[in-house]
Structures are given as structure tokens and as C-alpha cells.
Amino acid sequence: MINETQKLDIKLFSQNPDMAPTRDGFGDALVELGKENVRVVALTADLKESTRVEAFSKQFPERFFEVGVAEQNLVTIAAGLAVMGKIPFITSYATFSPGRNWEQIRTTVCYNNVNVNIAGHHAGLMTGPDGATHQALEDIALMRTLPNMTVFVPCDKEEARKATKAMTHIVGGGYIRLSRDASPVITTDETPFVPGKANVLWESKRPKVTIFACGTMVSRALFAAEELEKEGFGSVVINIHTIKPIDSKTIITYAKKTKCVVTAEEHQIAGGLGSAVAEVLAQNFPVPQEFVGIKDVFGESGKPNELFEKHGLGVKDIKEAVKEVVVRIK
Amino acid sequence: MERLTEKKLAHLYANANRIRELIIESLLHAGSGHSAGPLGMADIFSSLYFHILNHNPKNALWDERDRVVLSNGHICPVQYATLALAGYFPIKELLTLRKIDSRLQGHPHRNSVPGIETTSGPLGSGLSQSIGMALALSLDKKKNRVYCMMSDGEHQEGNTWEAVMFAGKTKLSNLTAIIDRNNIQIDGFTEDTMPLEPFRKKYEAFGWNVIDVDGHNIEEFVYSVLEAQAVYEKPTAILAHTIPGKGVTFMERNYLWHGKAPNKEEAERAIKEIRSLGNKISHE
Numbered sequence: 077m078i079n080e081t082q083k084l085d086i087k088l089f090s091q092n093p094d095m096a097p098t099r100d101g102f103g104d105a106l107v108e109l110g111k112e113n114v115r116v117v118a119l120t121a122d123l124k125e126s127t128r129v130e131a132f133s134k135q136f137p138e139r140f141f142e143v144g145v146a147e148q149n150l151v152t153i154a155a156g157l158a159v160m161g162k163i164p165f166i167t168s169y170a171t172f173s174p175g176r177n178w179e180q181i182r183t184t185v186c187y188n189n190v191n192v193n194i195a196g197h198h199a200g201l202m203t204g205p206d207g208a209t210h211q212a213l214e215d216i217a218l219m220r221t222l223p224n225m226t227v228f229v230p231c232d233k234e235e236a237r238k239a240t241k242a243m244t245h246i247v248g249g250g251y252i253r254l255s256r257d258a259s260p261v262i263t264t265d266e267t268p269f270v271p272g273k274a275n276v277l278w279e280s281k282r283p284k285v286t287i288f289a290c291g292t293m294v295s296r297a298l299f300a301a302e303e304l305e306k307e308g309f310g311s312v313v314i315n316i317h318t319i320k321p322i323d324s325k326t327i328i329t330y331a332k333k334t335k336c337v338v339t340a341e342e343h344q345i346a347g348g349l350g351s352a353v354a355e356v357l358a359q360n361f362p363v364p365q366e367f368v369g370i371k372d373v374f375g376e377s378g379k380p381n382e383l384f385e386k387h388g389l390g391v392k393d394i395k396e397a398v399k400e401v402v403v404r405i406k
Numbered sequence: 407m408e409r410l411t412e413k414k415l416a417h418l419y420a421n422a423n424r425i426r427e428l429i430i431e432s433l434l435h436a437g438s439g440h441s442a443g444p445l446g447m448a449d450i451f452s453s454l455y456f457h458i459l460n461h462n463p464k465n466a467l468w469d470e471r472d473r474v475v476l477s478n479g480h481i482c483p484v485q486y487a488t489l490a491l492a493g494y495f496p497i498k499e500l501l502t503l504r505k506i507d508s509r510l511q512g513h514p515h516r517n518s519v520p521g522i523e524t525t526s527g528p529l530g531s532g533l534s535q536s537i538g539m540a541l542a543l544s545l546d547k548k549k550n551r552v553y554c555m556m557s558d559g560e561h562q563e564g565n566t567w568e569a570v571m572f573a574g575k576t577k578l579s580n581l582t583a584i585i586d587r588n589n590i591q592i593d594g595f596t597e598d599t600m601p602l603e604p605f606r607k608k609y610e611a612f613g614w615n616v617i618d619v620d621g622h623n624i625e626e627f628v629y630s631v632l633e634a635q636a637v638y639e640k641p642t643a644i645l646a647h648t649i650p651g652k653g654v655t656f657m658e659r660n661y662l663w664h665g666k667a668p669n670k671e672e673a674e675r676a677i678k679e680i681r682s683l684g685n686k687i688s689h690e
Contacts, residue, residue, distance in 0.1 A: 146572070149571075156537060161542070162538075180534075183526075189516070
């Protein structure tokens with residue numbers, strides 16, 4: 077049962093849900109921020125158009141810096157700007173930023189504790205035909221191990237817009253994970269978004285499992301829940317848009333309610349959302365957990381949907397994980 | 407910057423030697439740390455904090471201050487000693503260097519102690535941070551300057567050259583890089599480890615103004631900074647040729663002292679030599 081309080085997009089379960097890439101929401105928010113706050117600046121590493129910073133660069137040319145293909149310099153210049161009170165957003169592909177420049181992020185952003193906001197574009201299998209070199213599947217793990225770092229994985233374009241805007245208010249560094257291809261629009265501008273507060277999007281009357289999902293896996297989890305409901309199997313779907321700080325309270329509450337959980341993410345199982353949820357539950361209320369995610373392999377070229385099927389990230393894979401986890405309850 | 411009189415010059419040399427003493431004392435108490443680099447940069451740090459910089463030790467976050475970034479963060483004992491001597495914090499606190507709960511971390515950390523502008527140490531990232539600061543000052547139409555202290559060895563880092571390229575492109579004339587050209591790094595001489603020459607030509611090729619100076623000739627160094635301030639169309643790199651371990655004969659030019667602290671006996675010998683150095687200060 078869809079949670080009415082969440083004001084989700086009613087077309088989501090129709091034949092033709094609205095589709096949009098999360099990177100578009102980021103680009104829209106950046107322009108809004110440019111108008112609202114003169115301290116906001118943007119930098120890119122030769123990826124102005126595809127990282128959706130072009131509109132900002134045209135409207136605020138004096139606050140935009142092109143650093144060329146140099147991701148280490150990209151983040152470290154931003155750290156210097158932030159030390160001086162600016163609020164920089166830096167854009168590149170997630171494999172390079174935060175992939176290539178991780179140590180600079182650790183030292184000059186996180187340990188320095190300054191508000192540099194990192195947009196990791198083209199994350200996950202959604203990058204498609206570019207292949208494994210450009211499909212970041214490790215970025216959540218890289219970012220969530222860092223003190224003074226907040227990690228957002230928005231589920232759709234609208235949530236990406238809200239998360240981007242929220243990033244200017246956080247203390248320390250921020251990371252937002254974004255996708256290249258269009259994905260279903262789940263939320264509306266009325267859907268609540270509070271950093272660090274998970275959203276319960278679906279809750280059946282007598283749920284037997286809770287599915288914690290992030291990013292592009294949230295819509296798949298909802299589709300799985302809808303099919304399960306039709307099969308007479310109740311579930312809960314929770315959108316963990318903030319991986320760090322994670323909403324332990326909601327996770328524990330629903331683990332107690334359903335006694336088993338499934339996590340779903342377009343990321344390596346090692347170190348991602350599933351690991352973060354397991355860390356919370358192992359310490360507070362251990363229950364059986366199944367992980368839907370990338371199983372210690374690299375991606376490859378292909379269409380996003382083909383890749384999701386091949387790598388076990390489809391709706392049917394979530395449903396299978398649900399069936400497997402419920403029988404593990406002692 | 408006020409005029410550099412003979413009297414002021416003598417004062418700057420005397421402070422440099424006092425800074426050297428404080429470096430040795432703090433390293434002795436710490437039991438670890440780098441000796442050669444800090445000693446080699448004492449003359450330059452004295453010149454900066456007691457003559458060149460616009461700053462206020464009693465109000466470290468004064469908005470109109472110039473910024474100093476220590477890209478080669480491992481030589482922080484010289485910056486700590488200079489800051490303490492200038493009055494940013496008590497001199498006795500230097501003896502807490504590298505110890506638990508100390509404000510004087512092994513590498514500089516932003517706001518840990520007054521006068522440290524940003525976190526640095528992992529080589530190659532100071533120039534990029536300095537660029538960010540210089541860009542912010544330009545955006546805010548401020549006249550303050552940014553001085554980035556760098557080592558020669560860190561020019562083996564790719565990140566350094568990304569920054570050099572960017573500063574050349576953006577003609578950041580409010581940025582001055584002061585490079586400690588002391589020819590040593592942990593594994594040996596720079597030209598054996600990974601050659602950096604022709605150093606000057608590399609910077610010139612990236613669109614910088616370059617000035618070679620004797621890093622122990624304070625007058626020459628001060629004039630090089632004045633020249634950097636007068637060049638409006640380019641950033642300036644001051645290649646300061648220094649002697650690692652300067653002032654302590656048994657440490658001078660010996661790369662084995664790059665990453666080592668003196669023991670008690672060595673520290674006593676070092677301080678004795680510093681106190682009787684040249685004829686510029688009175689003997690002990």
C-alpha cells in the first residue's frame with residue numbers, strides 16, 4: 077500500500093511513468109542556488125554539459141571555474157574556496173571524483189571540515205554503454221567511511237533537486253550520487269525530504285519484510301512490493317536517500333516490525349547501503365538480511381536495463397531476495 | 407610593506423636563529439619529525455611573519471590578513487616556532503608538538519591552533535588550496551595575498567602540475583608560490599630520485615613569473631616578494647635555493663636529516679652552534 081503521506085507521483089505505477097535522469101534535478105537546483113546564494117560556486121573537470129553545470133556556468137560565469145581534466149585539482153581548489161567561505165559544487169564522473177581524488181577529499185575536505193559538495197555523475201550501471209571503466213560501483217563505500225562527510229543517493233530527479241539544495245546547509249563535505257540515464261519519477265515537490273530521515277514509501281497492512289533501497293533501486297523495490305501485494309504478500313519499502321548519517325531509528329523500528337530485511341542498491345554489496353544497514357542492525361536488533369547489489373564484479377557495456385537484469389538488480393531479483401529472507405526467520 | 411632597514415634586517419636574522427632554536431627544542435621533545443626542511447626555511451619564515459605579511463597575531467582570523475598555506479606540511483615545526491615567536495600562542499606550547507591532545511599536530515590542521523589556515527601535509531595539495539583561496543579573494547575584490555610554501559620534492563606529484571597549469575591559465579597574480587629548493591627528499595637527492603630540472607623553465611612554460619633567490623639572503627628574498635607583488639599579469643614562483651639543515655653543520659645538505667628528529671646530545675650540539683652562528687648575533 078502506497079504511503080499517502082509521501083505524496084508520490086501517481087503515474088508511477090501506470091504504463092508510462094514520467095522518466096528523467098537524476099542529474100537534471102541536480103542541474104536545476106544548482107541554478108536555483110546560484111540565484112539564492114552568492115557564495116555558491118561551481119567547478120567542473122571538462123564535463124560541463126553532461127554533469128549539468130552548463131546552465132549555471134552561463135548564468136553565473138564569474139562563479140564558474142573550468143579546471144580541465146584534473147579531478148585532484150578540482151576538489152582541492154574547491155577546498156581552498158570553501159576555507160574562504162564559498163560553497164563550491166564540483167562535478168565529474170563518480171569513478172574520477174570521488175574515485176581518483178579520494179585522498180584530497182579525505183584531507184582537504186573532510187579532515188579540513190569544509191563544505192565542498194561533490195556531485196558524482198554517471199554512477200552505477202545506469203551509465204550503460206560506456207562500460208565498466210565509467211560505471212562507479214564503489215563510490216558510496218568510498219564516501220561513507222569518511223568522517224565529516226554526508227552521503228546522498230537520491231531516488232529520482234525531484235529528490236536530487238532537494239538533496240542538492242540541502243547540501244549547502246550541511247557542515248563538512250557532501251556527496252551526491254547521480255545517474256546518466258532517465259529513471260522513473262517517484263516523488264513530487266510535496267514529498268517530504270529531510271536529510272538523514274528515511275522515507276517510508278510503501279507499507280502493507282501486515283508486512284512480512286522491509287526493503288531498504290536507495291537511488292534507482294527505489295522504484296524497482298516499489299514495483300516488487302506492488303507485485304508481492306497482488307500475490308498476497310505484504311511488505312514495506314523505505315527510501316534511504318541519506319546513507320550517512322543513516323536513519324538508524326527507522327531501520328531498527330522496521331526490523332523489529334518485520335523481523336527480516338532486504339537491501340537493494342546499484343552498488344557493490346561490500347561497503348554500500350546494505351553494509352550500512354547491517355552495521356545498524358548487528359548492533360541493535362539482528363535479523364536475517366539479504367543483499368541485492370553488485371556481487372564483487374565490474375560492470376560492462378550494455379543498455380542499463382540489460383545490465384540490471386544480468387547483474388541481479390531487477391524487480392524479480394528483489395522478489396527472490398524477499399522469498400529467501402522470510403524463510404530464514406527463526 | 408615597510409622599508410627594510412639595516413636594523414630591521416639584523417632583527418630578522420636574529421629571529422630566524424631564534425626560530426631555529428625553537429625548532430630543535432620542539433623536535434627534541436617530540437622525539438620524531440623533520441629537521442632539515444624547517445631549519446632551511448627559518449630565514450624565509452622570519453622574513454614573512456616579521457616583515458612581509460599583513461597579519462595580526464592577536465586576531466588570527468582578521469579578515470584583511472594575507473594567507474599562508476604550508477603545502478609541504480611536514481616542515482610545520484618552522485611555522486609553529488614562527489607563529490609562537492610572533493605571539494599567536496605561548497612559546498612553551500611548542501614542547502607539546504606531536505603529543506597526545508596537543509594543538510600542534512604532526513602536520514598542519516585548520517583551526518587547531520591560531521595561524522594555521524588549512525589542513526595540509528599530503529604533498530601536492532597546497533597549491534590547489536591556495537588557488538581556491540586566491541580565487542575567493544578575487545571574487546570578493548580583496549587585495550590580500552596568498553603565499554603557498556612548497557617543497558621541491560612535491561613537484562613530483564601530478565596534482566602540483568594540475569595546479570601550476572590552472573594558476574597560469576587564470577593569471578592569478580595575488581598568488582605567490584615560495585618553493586624550498588633544497589635538493590633533498592626522503593629517499594635522497596631530488597635529481598637522483600626524480601629529476602626536477604629545468605625547474606625554472608617548467609614554471610615559465612606554464613605562464614608563471616619566476617624569480618631565483620638565495621633563501622638565506624633575507625634582503626634578496628624580501629625584494630623578490632616585492633617584485634611578485636608588482637607583477638599583475640602572472641602568478642609568481644620564487645625558487646628559494648636553501649641549504650637543508652641550515653645553521654646546524656652536521657645536518658646541512660644531508661638528506662638523512664630530512665625526516666629525523668635530533669636526540670638530546672645532537673640537540674645540544676645544534677643549539678650551541680645556532681647560538682654562535684656567524685657574527686650576526688651575540689654569542690651565548
